[in-house]
Amino acid sequence: MNDAKCxxxxxxxxxxxxxxxxxxxxxxLLEDKLxxxxxxxxxxxxxxxxxATIYKWWPSKAALTLDAFLTRTQMQVAAPDTGSAKxxxxxxxxxxxxxxxxxxxxxxxxxxxxxxxxxxxxxxFRTCFITSRRNAVGVILSRxxxxxxxxxxxxxxxxxxxxxxxxxxxxxxGHAPVNDTxxxxxxxxxxxxxxxxxxxx
Amino acid sequence: MNDAKCxxxxxxxxxxxxxxxxxxxxxxLLEDKLxxxxxxxxxxxxxxxxxATIYKWWPSKAALTLDAFLTRTQMQVAAPDTGSAKxxxxxxxxxxxxxxxxxxxxxxxxxxxxxxxxxxxxxxFRTCFITSRRNAVGVILSRxxxxxxxxxxxxxxxxxxxxxxxxxxxxxxGHAPVNDTxxxxxxxxxxxxxxxxxxxx
Amino acid sequence: MNDAKCxxxxxxxxxxxxxxxxxxxxxxLLEDKLxxxxxxxxxxxxxxxxxATIYKWWPSKAALTLDAFLTRTQMQVAAPDTGSAKxxxxxxxxxxxxxxxxxxxxxxxxxxxxxxxxxxxxxxFRTCFITSRRNAVGVILSRxxxxxxxxxxxxxxxxxxxxxxxxxxxxxxGHAPVNDTxxxxxxxxxxxxxxxxxxxx
Amino acid sequence: MNDAKCxxxxxxxxxxxxxxxxxxxxxxLLEDKLxxxxxxxxxxxxxxxxxATIYKWWPSKAALTLDAFLTRTQMQVAAPDTGSAKxxxxxxxxxxxxxxxxxxxxxxxxxxxxxxxxxxxxxxFRTCFITSRRNAVGVILSRxxxxxxxxxxxxxxxxxxxxxxxxxxxxxxGHAPVNDTxxxxxxxxxxxxxxxxxxxx
DNA sequence: CTATAACCGAGACGGTACGTCAGGTCTTCGC
DNA sequence: GCGAAGACCTGACGTACCGTCTCGGTTATAG
Numbered sequence: 001m002n003d004a005k006c007x008x009x010x011x012x013x014x015x016x017x018x019x020x021x022x023x024x025x026x027x028x029l030l031e032d033k034l035x036x037x038x039x040x041x042x043x044x045x046x047x048x049x050x051x052a053t054i055y056k057w058w059p060s061k062a063a064l065t066l067d068a069f070l071t072r073t074q075m076q077v078a079a080p081d082t083g084s085a086k087x088x089x090x091x092x093x094x095x096x097x098x099x100x101x102x103x104x105x106x107x108x109x110x111x112x113x114x115x116x117x118x119x120x121x122x123x124x125f126r127t128c129f130i131t132s133r134r135n136a137v138g139v140i141l142s143r144x145x146x147x148x149x150x151x152x153x154x155x156x157x158x159x160x161x162x163x164x165x166x167x168x169x170x171x172x173x174g175h176a177p178v179n180d181t182x183x184x185x186x187x188x189x190x191x192x193x194x195x196x197x198x199x200x201x
Numbered sequence: 202m203n204d205a206k207c208x209x210x211x212x213x214x215x216x217x218x219x220x221x222x223x224x225x226x227x228x229x230l231l232e233d234k235l236x237x238x239x240x241x242x243x244x245x246x247x248x249x250x251x252x253a254t255i256y257k258w259w260p261s262k263a264a265l266t267l268d269a270f271l272t273r274t275q276m277q278v279a280a281p282d283t284g285s286a287k288x289x290x291x292x293x294x295x296x297x298x299x300x301x302x303x304x305x306x307x308x309x310x311x312x313x314x315x316x317x318x319x320x321x322x323x324x325x326f327r328t329c330f331i332t333s334r335r336n337a338v339g340v341i342l343s344r345x346x347x348x349x350x351x352x353x354x355x356x357x358x359x360x361x362x363x364x365x366x367x368x369x370x371x372x373x374x375g376h377a378p379v380n381d382t383x384x385x386x387x388x389x390x391x392x393x394x395x396x397x398x399x400x401x402x
Numbered sequence: 403m404n405d406a407k408c409x410x411x412x413x414x415x416x417x418x419x420x421x422x423x424x425x426x427x428x429x430x431l432l433e434d435k436l437x438x439x440x441x442x443x444x445x446x447x448x449x450x451x452x453x454a455t456i457y458k459w460w461p462s463k464a465a466l467t468l469d470a471f472l473t474r475t476q477m478q479v480a481a482p483d484t485g486s487a488k489x490x491x492x493x494x495x496x497x498x499x500x501x502x503x504x505x506x507x508x509x510x511x512x513x514x515x516x517x518x519x520x521x522x523x524x525x526x527f528r529t530c531f532i533t534s535r536r537n538a539v540g541v542i543l544s545r546x547x548x549x550x551x552x553x554x555x556x557x558x559x560x561x562x563x564x565x566x567x568x569x570x571x572x573x574x575x576g577h578a579p580v581n582d583t584x585x586x587x588x589x590x591x592x593x594x595x596x597x598x599x600x601x602x603x
Numbered sequence: 604m605n606d607a608k609c610x611x612x613x614x615x616x617x618x619x620x621x622x623x624x625x626x627x628x629x630x631x632l633l634e635d636k637l638x639x640x641x642x643x644x645x646x647x648x649x650x651x652x653x654x655a656t657i658y659k660w661w662p663s664k665a666a667l668t669l670d671a672f673l674t675r676t677q678m679q680v681a682a683p684d685t686g687s688a689k690x691x692x693x694x695x696x697x698x699x700x701x702x703x704x705x706x707x708x709x710x711x712x713x714x715x716x717x718x719x720x721x722x723x724x725x726x727x728f729r730t731c732f733i734t735s736r737r738n739a740v741g742v743i744l745s746r747x748x749x750x751x752x753x754x755x756x757x758x759x760x761x762x763x764x765x766x767x768x769x770x771x772x773x774x775x776x777g778h779a780p781v782n783d784t785x786x787x788x789x790x791x792x793x794x795x796x797x798x799x800x801x802x803x804x
Numbered sequence: 805c806t807a808t809a810a811c812c813g814a815g816a817c818g819g820t821a822c823g824t825c826a827g828g829t830c831t832t833c834g835c
Numbered sequence: 836g837c838g839a840a841g842a843c844c845t846g847a848c849g850t851a852c853c854g855t856c857t858c859g860g861t862t863a864t865a866g
Contacts (some may be wrong), residue, residue: 011815017818035291036318039847044204050818054205055849063282066866077285085361086396113314117237120263122375130376148213151397158386159395165367175226185359193394195287196352200347219838240826251839396806414831419845420866440721443821445782451753452844457823471673488798514775515716518640524777531780553799558770559779560788561797568761574775576725577733578760587761595796597689597756614810615862621812644852751824772864 012058021047021055026068031103035065035110062114062121065107069129073104079136086191087142089163092140093183098165100171101178109171134158162190222248223255227269236266236311244341263315263322266308269387271329274305280337283351286345287392291365293341294384310372334361355401363391418461423449428470433505437467437512444468451477464516467509472530475506481538487546488593491565493584494542498566502573503580511573535562564592617660624650625657629671634706653771665717665724671729676707682739688747689794692766695743696786700765701782703774704781710776732756736763765793 025047029038040061044051058064079096080088099105115122134156141159142152166186170178214295226248230239241262245252259265279296301304318321335357342360350388365388371379427449431440442463446453458497460466480497482490501507517524536558543561568588572580623752628650632641643664647654655683661667681698701785718725737759744762747753769789 004319010813010818010859014816015857034318038848040817043816045281048818050820052816052819052849052850064854110317113317114378116314116373117235126374126376127372148397150395151393154390154395155386159388161370161377162363162366162387162390162395166362167366168370168373169362169366172317172369173327173330175327176362182359184233185356188356188364189359189363189387189394190391191396192352193390193392193396194351194355194363195392196349216837241828242826245839249839252827252838253829257838262827324854392840403647403710412833412839413611414843417831417832417844422640431729436720436864441821442823448614450844452846453822454824454845455843463767512719515719518713518716518775519637522847528776528778536635550799552697552797556792556797560785563769563772563779564789564792566767568764570766570775571764571771574771575729577729578764584761587758587766591761591765591796593795593796593798594754595670595759595792595794595798596753596765597794597796598751613808613864615848615864616811618812640853642853647813653815654853655814655855656812659811797820 002096008138011019015168018047018049018053019057022049022064023068023072025049027072030065030068030107035061035107035114039064039065048086050135058120060121062111062118065126066111066121066125066128069107079139081140081143083150085147086187088099088140088144090136090184090187093187097167097183098185100167112168112172133164137163141165142144148195163187202315219248219254220249220258223250223258223265226268227266228273231266231269231308232367236262236315239266241265256277261319261322262334263312263319264325267326267329268287270308273343278337280340282341282344286341286348286350289341289344290338290392291385291388294364294368294388295381298368298379298381298384301368313369314380333352334365356383364388406591412591416589420449420451420455422461424451424466425470428466428476429453432470433507437494437509438518440467440541448497450458462520462523464520465526467516467528468513468523468530471509479538481541482531483542483545487542487549487551488589490546491539491593494538495565495569495589496582498581499569499580499585502569514570523556535566535603539565619627621652621656622660625652625660625667626671626675628652630670630675633668633671633710638710638717641668644668663724664713665714665721668725669670669714669724670712670766671747673763680739682708682742684746688743688750688752689790690741691746692740692794693787693790696766696770697783697789700781700786702768708790713759713772715775722769740766766790 012137022043025043026038028040029046037056038061040051041056043049043064044054054064058067077099078091082088082091092108100108111125115125135158138156139151141156150167167183170176170182176182223244226244227239230243230247237267239262241252243253244250244265245255259268278300279292281292283289283292301309312326316326338361340358342351342357346353364387368379368384369379371383377383408482408496423447425429427445428440431444440463442453443457443460445466446456456466458538460469479501480493484493502510513527515595517527539559539562543552547554565588569580569585572578572584625646628646629641632649634646641664642658643654646652646667647657657667661670680702681694683694685691703711714728718728740763741759744753744759748755758795766789770781770786773779773785779785
């Protein structure tokens with residue numbers, strides 16, 4: 001009954017120290033350079049590690065970078081509960097924007113860019129990204145629907161994309177500002193709709 | 202009878218001829234490969250052109266590709282006028298989606314990816330892209346506002362991003378379908394808003 | 403009919419400067435290190451040249467080294483004509499030994515070692531090596547035969563191997579000295595034969 | 604006086620099974636590949652043994668290979684006694700040639716190549732090689748001298764090199780055939796000498 | 805009958821060099 | 836004098852082995 005003991009029996013175990021050094025070096029390099037300009041060679045050197053060690057554990061630079069991000073960075077995004085879904089969404093969007101425009105968060109844009117050419121990585125990224133995203137926003141949406149603030153005939157995915165899409169679009173294309181004001185306007189417009197109501201001027 | 206002179210086998214090709222060959226080769230290669238995997242070297246060889254000639258006219262691969270696209274491809278996007286702004290937007294979004302998901306249009310996603318690292322190209326792209334976009338959608342929006350269908354207090358840029366953002370987001374991340382149905386749902390939601398109205402069930 | 407003019411018509415010509423730098427660097431490195439420990443990478447760096455440039459013009463390290471040797475080193479081996487074939491052979495063998503035991507000449511042993519594993523290089527080496535060798539010794543042998551000093555029923559190749567074989571053997575295996583005295587003894591023994599003659603003590 | 608038992612006081616003794624597996628694997632790999640292309644890694648894997656075990660007992664690949672050879676292969680070389688030293692030498696040389704040109708014996712050339720760069724191994728090789736060689740040929744030479752067939756003023760080493768040198772030379776350089784006929788011609792020439800005698804035509 | 809200690813397999817590790825590839829610059833010569 | 840052809844330097848790629856180093860586990864002998 002000693003299964004728990006011999007799970008990874010054979011061979012020298014993976015060096016936690018090396019792994020840490022690699023992930024740290026990766027993040028550190030990403031602070032100064034764009035993802036494309038960060039090379040495996042530089043990471044290996046900075047981490048004091050052989051290149052082969054990196055290739056052994058991560059299939060690509062993108063995978064390594066994503067791993068570095070997910071394990072080191074806790075995407076500190078608020079999931080507030082103010083009693084108003086609209087306010088909650090606004091606060092959350094602001095929080096997200098603050099993260100994505102930070103030195104650290106900027107890399108996510110480069111992830112999206114990166115996996116336009118690396119389908120394997122795209123799957124990986126979607127899994128991690130969407131999951132965390134869904135959880136954060138799902139609660140707010142549900143509460144809003146229950147309280148009767150939000151239409152109940154809207155697909156969850158659709159709502160997600162309506163809220164995040166414009167922000168991501170601006171982040172990637174950079175044609176318009178991405179800040180708190182923008183967040184407020186976006187949420188306002190999405191909530192109230194573009195249609196002119198009879199009661200409006 | 203001056204063809205004979207120009208077409209003499211080993212005759213020095215004219216500048217315009219080279220340019221055409223380069224642009225053609227670029228588009229042709231883009232049909233089979235991802236932007237990242239299309240190399241200047243391959244373009245030069247396929248076009249029967251020296252690499253230096255390419256570098257002389259275009260600052261980067263991205264610039265060349267964009268040029269190839271803008272001069273060869275007319276982005277056939279409808280700008281309908283049905284009398285209803287909502288219908289117009291829906292049709293236009295459907296039309297756009299059809300283009301962006303086509304073999305040719307898919308490259309635009311890769312442009313967006315590409316200029317996450319090439320700021321110079323990003324400017325170039327924004328100028329071309331936004332201009333054409335603004336023209337197409339500006340008319341619809343103006344008509345809608347004039348007819349009293351659409352709120353007049355919305356920023357033009359905001360409207361643009363509300364409509365295109367979710368689509369671009371889905372195109373880039375690929376987490377949800379991008380098709381006619383999606384287009385209809387998006388426009389419907391943006392027009393009517395997420396808020397539950399008293400008259401709704 | 404102007405072959406001489408248009409042999410290498412197109413493109414930037416090969417850089418004589420780079421070639422010289424590569425060959426020089428190769429020889430220089432070989433003075434300090436064994437052939438096996440001289441790396442293409444080191445040659446490229448010392449020559450201030452890209453690795454690709456080396457790989458473009460030489461198929462292997464051995465080929466490069468041999469080229470460096472043949473073009474830079476003139477194997478200064480005497481081909482004396484004293485009137486006695488025996489003396490001529492002795493002098494030539496001494497001369498050869500002096501070369502092969504010099505800092506420069508030692509590399510030839512490593513060539514022989516090298517092409518035990520590189521058959522392509524072996525062919526190359528044999529062609530160059532044997533040719534020069536044959537010419538040097540052929541004259542002495544012919545003169546000796548004509549003068550009636552040497553048996554005329556001996557194969558040229560056989561004579562070559564009888565004279566050079568023992569020396570090469572000692573050079574490679576290093577079990578016995580290779581010097582002037584050895585050269586004299588070898589030639590003496592090969593000329594007179596091992597058989598005890600009636601007139602000997 | 605039972606040394607074998609008490610020399611290594613404590614601990615698990617060396618595994619004879621592993622040693623055998625390593626030596627077998629080494630020989631087996633050498634049948635297909637050149638010495639240079641046989642890697643310690645491959646030997647370890649084929650033998651089902653850790654690399655460290657190999658490094659523990661042999662200082663280098665060359666040492667391991669030589670050990671494998673000396674312990675597994677008995678260099679079956681005839682040491683005939685026909686009453687004629689010339690015939691004895693000829694038969695022995697033929698026998699040697701047969702061995703050195705066999706699949707197994709070919710490796711000796713690679714040993715010679717190998718120790719042009721591994722001085723430590725060179726010593727090891729010389730000790731083993733020369734010793735066995737000396738014994739085999741020493742008897743023939745002594746008998747020949749005693750019977751008055753061979754000059755008594757020749758150094759033993761010199762004779763050895765006169766006989767083996769040309770063969771080794773041809774084996775290594777490969778410029779001329781190495782077979783029975785060559786053996787006969789070599790011995791004949793060495794015995795009779797190159798000098799033209801008055802009694803010759 | 806333990807305890808000790810060297811042994812062993814497996815394989816991860818930091819390195820070094822490999823041979824290839826594309827980038828972007830330059831040089832020559834033909835038209 | 837433009838432009839094709841292509842050689843050049845640079846720098847990163849991903850791979851292969853090197854020789855060293857942990858691991859968990861396995862024998863023998865010493866006590």
